[in-house]
Amino acid sequence: MADEFMKGLTLFTLGGLGWITFAGWYRTPSYYIVAQLVGEPEGVNSVYDEIGLLAGDAFFWLMILGALTFWVFIPVSRELRDALTDDPDAAN
Numbered sequence: 001m002a003d004e005f006m007k008g009l010t011l012f013t014l015g016g017l018g019w020i021t022f023a024g025w026y027r028t029p030s031y032y033i034v035a036q037l038v039g040e041p042e043g044v045n046s047v048y049d050e051i052g053l054l055a056g057d058a059f060f061w062l063m064i065l066g067a068l069t070f071w072v073f074i075p076v077s078r079e080l081r082d083a084l085t086d087d088p089d090a091a092n
Helices: 002-026 047-084
Strands: none
16 A cells, blocks of 8 residues: 555656646746636747646646545555455455
8 A cells, every 4th residue: 555655645746846837837927916826827829838838737637636546546446346356365
């Protein structure tokens, strides 16, 4: 279980750092506005800016789905497989 936790934590950390970087570049109009990092993107004028927005969204979903996969879905599937089989060592 410790390796699943570390894999989930790694994906959560990498996704969070990537998302906060791209959101800080494209979604923070001013540091005096309360709604930072989640506002509408401003100054998107080129293909590279669009790629940056797409990368920010991809990092956000990597953060959410990566952590959920290793912290919730994999342990639940192992518990279900263990409950459905007669052999308790089959899940490992």
